[in-house]
Amino acid sequence: MTARLDTTTGSGMRRAMGNRSLVIGLFLTVFFAGMALISLIWVPYDITQLHIADKLHTPEPAHLLGTDHFGRDILSMIMVGARTSIAVALVAVGIGMGLGVPLGLWAAARKGSLVDELIMRGNDVVFAFPSLLIAIIITAIFGASALNAIIAIGIFNIPVFARLTRSGALSLWTRDYVLAARVAGKGPARISIEHILPNVTNLLIVQGTIQFSLGILAEAGLSYVGLGAQPPIPSWGRMLADSQTMISFAPHLAIFPGLAILFTVLGLNLLGDGLRDSFDPRLRRGRE
Amino acid sequence: MLRYMLKRLVSLCLSLLVASAVIFLCIEVVPGDPAAYMLGMNAQEDTLAALRAELGLEGSTLSRYFAWVGGMVQGDFGTSYTYRTPVAEMIGERLWVSLPLAVYALVLSTVIAFPAGIWAASRRGRLADYGVMGMTQLGVAIPNFWFAMLMVLVFAINLRWMPAGGFAGWDEGLFAALKSLTLPAIALALPQASILARVMRSSLLDTLGEDFIRTARAKGLTRAQALWRHALRNALIPVLTIIGLQFSFLLAGAIIIENVFYLPGLGRLVFKAISARDLIVVESVVMLLVFAVIMVNFAVDMAYAAVDPRLRKGGQGR
Numbered sequence: 001m002t003a004r005l006d007t008t009t010g011s012g013m014r015r016a017m018g019n020r021s022l023v024i025g026l027f028l029t030v031f032f033a034g035m036a037l038i039s040l041i042w043v044p045y046d047i048t049q050l051h052i053a054d055k056l057h058t059p060e061p062a063h064l065l066g067t068d069h070f071g072r073d074i075l076s077m078i079m080v081g082a083r084t085s086i087a088v089a090l091v092a093v094g095i096g097m098g099l100g101v102p103l104g105l106w107a108a109a110r111k112g113s114l115v116d117e118l119i120m121r122g123n124d125v126v127f128a129f130p131s132l133l134i135a136i137i138i139t140a141i142f143g144a145s146a147l148n149a150i151i152a153i154g155i156f157n158i159p160v161f162a163r164l165t166r167s168g169a170l171s172l173w174t175r176d177y178v179l180a181a182r183v184a185g186k187g188p189a190r191i192s193i194e195h196i197l198p199n200v201t202n203l204l205i206v207q208g209t210i211q212f213s214l215g216i217l218a219e220a221g222l223s224y225v226g227l228g229a230q231p232p233i234p235s236w237g238r239m240l241a242d243s244q245t246m247i248s249f250a251p252h253l254a255i256f257p258g259l260a261i262l263f264t265v266l267g268l269n270l271l272g273d274g275l276r277d278s279f280d281p282r283l284r285r286g287r288e
Numbered sequence: 289m290l291r292y293m294l295k296r297l298v299s300l301c302l303s304l305l306v307a308s309a310v311i312f313l314c315i316e317v318v319p320g321d322p323a324a325y326m327l328g329m330n331a332q333e334d335t336l337a338a339l340r341a342e343l344g345l346e347g348s349t350l351s352r353y354f355a356w357v358g359g360m361v362q363g364d365f366g367t368s369y370t371y372r373t374p375v376a377e378m379i380g381e382r383l384w385v386s387l388p389l390a391v392y393a394l395v396l397s398t399v400i401a402f403p404a405g406i407w408a409a410s411r412r413g414r415l416a417d418y419g420v421m422g423m424t425q426l427g428v429a430i431p432n433f434w435f436a437m438l439m440v441l442v443f444a445i446n447l448r449w450m451p452a453g454g455f456a457g458w459d460e461g462l463f464a465a466l467k468s469l470t471l472p473a474i475a476l477a478l479p480q481a482s483i484l485a486r487v488m489r490s491s492l493l494d495t496l497g498e499d500f501i502r503t504a505r506a507k508g509l510t511r512a513q514a515l516w517r518h519a520l521r522n523a524l525i526p527v528l529t530i531i532g533l534q535f536s537f538l539l540a541g542a543i544i545i546e547n548v549f550y551l552p553g554l555g556r557l558v559f560k561a562i563s564a565r566d567l568i569v570v571e572s573v574v575m576l577l578v579f580a581v582i583m584v585n586f587a588v589d590m591a592y593a594a595v596d597p598r599l600r601k602g603g604q605g606r
Contacts, residue, residue, distance in 0.1 A: 121299070121302065121303070121306075124299075124303055125303055125306045125307050125310065128303065128307055128578050128581045128582045128585070129307070129310075129578055129581075130536075130537060130540040130541075130577075130581070132540050132541070132543055132544070133540060133574050133577055133578065136543075136558060136562065136570065136574060137311065137314045137315065137570070137574055138314075139562060140315065140561075140562050140565075140567060140570045141314065141315065141318055141325075213429070217429075217431055220431050220434075221431065221433060221544050224431075224433055224544065224547075225543075225544055225547050225559060226559075237431075240431075240433070240434055240437065243437075244437060244548070247437060247440065247441050247445070248441070248445045251441055254434070254437050254438070254441070255438075257434075258430075258431065258434035258437070258438070261431050261434065262426075262429050262430050262431070262434070263429075265428075265429040265431075266425060266426065266429035269425060269428060269429055270425070
C-alpha cells in the first residue's frame with residue numbers, strides 16, 4: 001500500500017517536473033536561438049575589428065562579458081558563435097534524419113529481407129565510428145572546416161535515426177490500420193509514407209532534439225581541437241581553445257563560452273525530455 | 289549458444305572487414321596519390337617515387353588493401369613517414385597512456401554512478417532523486433573538455449594540488465603517474481557517470497516493479513531489503529552493457545581530453561599526424577580505435593548472451 005502511495009505522489013511530482021523541463025528547455029533553446037538570429041542583424045560590437053587597447057577587459061558595463069586578447073567583445077563573439085554551433089548541429093540532424101529515416105522505413109517495410117539486413121549491418125559499421133573518428137578521417141583528407149564537421153556529425157546521426165525509425169515502424173506494421181491499408185491495395189512505400197511516418201514523427205522530434213544537443217557538444221569538441229570551424233568564423237569551441245593558454249589570468253575568456261554551450265545543451269535536453277513526456281504519457285514511467 | 293556465437297563471430301569478422309575497407313578507401317584511395325598528398329605541392333618526382341615505393345603504392349588497390357590488413361594481423365602497421373619509426377611501436381607507447389586513462393575513467397564513472405543511481409532509485413520521487421537527476425542533467429550537458437579546463441584552473445593553477453598537464457610516466461612510480469591522469473580521468477568520467485547513474489536508476493526502478501519483487505515484499509522483506517537482495521542483481525544487466533559500450537567511447541573521447549592536458553596518448557599522436565599529413569599513422573590509429581569499439585561490442589553481446597538465455601534464442605531466429 002505504501003509503495004502504491006509512493007508511486008502516485010511520485011508520478012504527480014514527475015508530471016510537474018516534466019512540464020517544468022519543457023518550459024525551462026524551451027526558454028533556454030529560444031534564448032540561444034534568438035541570440036543567434038539577432039546576431040544576423042545586430043551585435044553589440046563588430047567582431048571583425050580588433051581593439052588591442054581594449055584587450056582582456058573583465059566584465060564591465062561597456063562589455064558585459066569582457067573582451068578577449070584582441071579586444072573583441074566576448075558577448076558579440078558568443079552571439080555570432082551561436083550561429084555556427086546551431087547551424088552545424090541543425091544541418092547535421094537534417095542529414096541524419098534525411099538519410100536515416102527513409103532507410104529505417106525501408107528496412108521496416110522489408111523486415112527480415114536482404115535489404116533490412118544490409119541496412120542494419122551498415123548501421124552497425126557506422127556505429128563503430130564515433131563522430132570524432134569520422135571527423136578525423138575527413139579532416140585528414142580534406143582539411144578542417146565547419147562543413148566537414150557537419151558531414152562528420154551528420155554521418156554519425158544516420159544510424160541513430162535509421163534504428164529508431166525502424167524499431168518504431170516495426171511495431172506499427174502489425175497494427176490493424178496498416179493491415180486495412182494493405183487490403184486496400186496500398187504498396188509498402190505508400191503505407192510507409194502515409195501511415196507509418198506520421199506515427200513515428202513524435203519519436204523523431206524527441207530524438208532530433210537530443211541529437212541536436214549532442215551535435216552542439218560535438219561541434220564544440222571538434223572546433224576545440226581545431227577540426228571544426230576555422231578562423232575567422234567564430235565558434236564556441238575555438239573560443240575555448242584560444243582561452244586555454246590565458247586561463248590563469250583571464251578565466252572569463254573560458255567561462256562564458258563554456259556556459260553558453262552548457263546552457264544550450266541543457267536546454268535542448270530538457271526540451272527533449274519535456275516533449276517526450278507530453279507526447280507520450282506512457283513513457284513517463286520509464287523516464288530516466 | 290554455440291550457433292549464436294558462430295553467427296556473431298561471422299558478423300564480427302564482416303564488420304571488421306567492412307570497417308577496414310572503409311578506412312582504407314577513405315585514407316588511401318580518396319586522396320588520389322597519398323604520396324603526393326603527404327609530401328605537398330612542391331615535392332620532387334624522385335622523392336615521390338621513393339615514398340610510393342616505401343608505402344607500397346605500386347600494386348593494385350585490392351592487393352594493397354590485403355597487404356595492409358595482412359600486415360596489421362601480424363602486428364605490422366607500417367612505418368610513420370614523419371617519425372621514421374614503426375607505427376606499431378608508436379601506438380604501443382601511446383597506449384600506455386590512453387588505455388590506463390580510459391580504464392581509470394571507467395572505474396571512476398562506475399564508482400560515482402552506482403551509489404548515485406541506487407540512491408536515486410530508492411528515494412524515487414523525493415528530493416534526493418531530483419537532486420541526483422538534476423546533477424546528471426548537468427553532467428550530460430557540460431562539455432567535458434571545458435570541465436577539464438575549469439578543473440585545471442581550480443586544482444592546478446589556484447590550489448596547486450594537481451599537475452596542470454603532461455604525463456609523469458610510469459617510471460616515476462604508480463602514484464605520480466596516476467596523479468597526472470586523475471584530472472583527465474575525472475573529466476572523461478563525468479558525462480559517462482551521469483549516463484550510467486540514469487541507466488542504473490531506471491533499470492532498478494523497472495526491476496522494482498516486477499512480480500518477483502512484489503512476492504519478496506509480500507514475504508515480509510522491506511523495500512530496502514528487496515532492493516539489495518533481489519532487484520540490484522537483476523538490474524545490473526543493462527548497466528553492464530552500458531559500461532561495456534562506454535569503454536570504447538572513453539577511448540575515443542580521450543582524444544580530446546588528452547589535448548587539454550597535453551598527455552602523450554593516441555589523441556595527441558593522431559592530431560600531430562593530421563597536421564604532418566602522416567596518413568599511415570592516422571589510418572592505423574583510427575583502425576585501432578574502431579577495432580576496439582567493435583571488439584568491445586562483441587564482448588558485451590557475448591556476456592549478455594551468457595547471462596540471459598532468452599537472447600540466444602532470439603539470435604537463433606526462433
